[in-house]
Amino acid sequence: MGRAGLNTERLTRAGAELADEVGFDQVTVSALARRFDVKVASLYSHVKNSQDLRTRIALLALDELAERGAAALAGRAGKDALTAFADVYRDYAREHPGRYAAAQLRLDPETAAASAGVKHARMMRAILRGYDLTEPDETHAVRMLGSVFHGYVSLEMSGGFSHSAPDSGESWARVMDALDALLRNWPAS
Amino acid sequence: MGRAGLNTERLTRAGAELADEVGFDQVTVSALARRFDVKVASLYSHVKNSQDLRTRIALLALDELAERGAAALAGRAGKDALTAFADVYRDYAREHPGRYAAAQLRLDPETAAASAGVKHARMMRAILRGYDLTEPDETHAVRMLGSVFHGYVSLEMSGGFSHSAPDSGESWARVMDALDALLRNWPAS
DNA sequence: TAATTTGCCTAAAGACTTTAGGCAAATGCA
């Protein structure tokens, strides 16, 4: 019987697809082996263990998200940049719920420092350049933006806003209005 | 050998403690059995299955959180109420990380509707009574508050804000200032 | 073509989940 052509990259990609289909916490080395019609042990040459696999999927998701974010920011500024960037998060989570969940995986500090997570922080600061904030308020604002983006998307994904008026998309738009207004009028200490 | 005195309530409480000690996703029927020095199968008379156990822990956490929230709101209004309520979330997550993670568990709609989650929504609206918002802006604001509270706490817990200046507690305070300012000046559609 | 490396395999042990069926302690009733 021939070889299946496994490698770390393909496993990671397939793991990401699996996550989107069945949920990130259902991503298992066994399920992945099944998907490649290969014995479980075979995967352990390409992936250290289950945690390693999950971490790789998380890093992939962070990368994709950063890439989309960069594309969204190109040529935009101010509120336009703010909403475009926020939409990247929301849309990505809707398109790829498993990957988005993966991006939330707690990474150990070194891994996190080497991840695309740092790019995300830089892009947030780039958005804030369109507003008049100086340190430390810029950092406070970065943290707040991250909280709103992540918090909203996460609550929306877990069904918190569904089946109740007004439509979640409308709230999202109004929250963007509110953030923009807030950043233009950030309260003094 | 005598009986251990197991029942659903004790198992749920012990499960919550276990979650705080080792993390919510490490909460397992086996680990819980070990903790009571009892055979695994014995737990299945008190708890339907692993998912049932986790759901019960989640409901317990939501209850505790709602109780603390109600206590914090008593006799407070305006920004005072806002920050007191927000602190409840943050403090609870720090004191009980496993329970807080449990509270984030995705519940099926009926369970969610019967949970203390609805109390949380009501309390948020109570806070907003101190500000001049009318529907649908009140709902948008409720969703935004929930997003900030959950988002900030969740990012903070996952280490996002540690090891970098300014101190996360300082950002938290300034975010509260910002939310208060925003709610007093909610932008018109 | 021979030697080496690489890739997937079989085998096996350990952990968690869940169901089925059993015995003894606790409880209820005459």
Add this chain to the structure above:
DNA sequence: TGCATTTGCCTAAAGTCTTTAGGCAAATTA
């Protein structure tokens, strides 16, 4: 108080997932 019933925890067993060790054959290199 004695007997019957219920309840609570047990043993047994099957299924899944994880992970390591060691093997054989295909692919690569010399």
